[in-house]
Amino acid sequence: MPDTTLAPQGLRGLSIMVTRPAHQAATFCAMLQNAGAQPLLCPALRICEPADRSSLLKAIEQLDEYDILMFNSPNAAERGIEFIHRARRLPQRALLAAIGSKTAQAIEQYGYRVAAYPSSGFDSESFLALPEAADVRGKRVAIFRGQSGRMLLAETLRKRGADVNFITTYERHGPDSQQAAKIRETLMRGVHAVTVTSSEMLRSLVACLDPPALEALKRSTMITGHPRISATAQQLQLPVPLTAADPSDESMFAALLKWAAER
Helix, strand or coil: CCCHHHCCCCCCCCEEEECCCHHHCHHHHHHHHHCCCEEEECCCCEEECCCCCHHHHHHHHHHHHCCEEEECCHHHHHHHHHHHCCCCCCCCCCEEEECCHHHHHHHHCCCCCCCECCCCCCCHHHHHCCHHHCCCCCCEEEEEECCCCCCHHHHHHHHCCCEEEEEECCEEECCCHHHHHHHHHHHHHCCCEEEECCHHHHHHHHHCCCHHHHHHHHHCEEEECCHHHHHHHHHCCCCCCEECCCCCHHHHHHHHHHHHHHC
């Protein structure tokens, strides 16, 4: 966590909309509050049980056949491992892999060792640069993820000779009617900044807005966690956002401190 003693009230008086799913936002909101900001938790995505659990059930039956078990988000790790643990533990022979350090931490809280994850970076490109992702010819890989996502990881591993299967551990849905109403009301009251950590989150946010709330969003400063998210904002005809180094709490907080100091 950034040392807020260097700028103990660096966000004093600023209202910051946090659009992360509610169960992932507590630490970030506490960081904002400690820096003097008013965190406004307005989840733009909901993490739900998968409607179809067939891939999870099949994965439990075939888990010992995989050489690499890859988890592409903390949600994928927590939801997937919790489900698998109802029947068994993860096999010791499989190499456990994670898309980034936060996902690795989510796996390791269950007592496992993650053998492959990028020390920096939270995306497919970072993982594919690892030595463990280079020599995969003839290996069976299970990718635990949400109901959809980028295909780069799987397509690249397949080109390198791996047999890749997707395992759906959760589904992402936009805000429900009450959450959407809260988002609109919060924007209409005025916020200084909005934090967004995925392109899908941004699309869900915009989709629930009426024209006045959309204009209010455009008047605020947006902080995103990846250049792809900033590109999505421009595709949606939003003002150019500021882009943090990555979508972690620490990097998003650092970007907010920098913005506040320069505004």
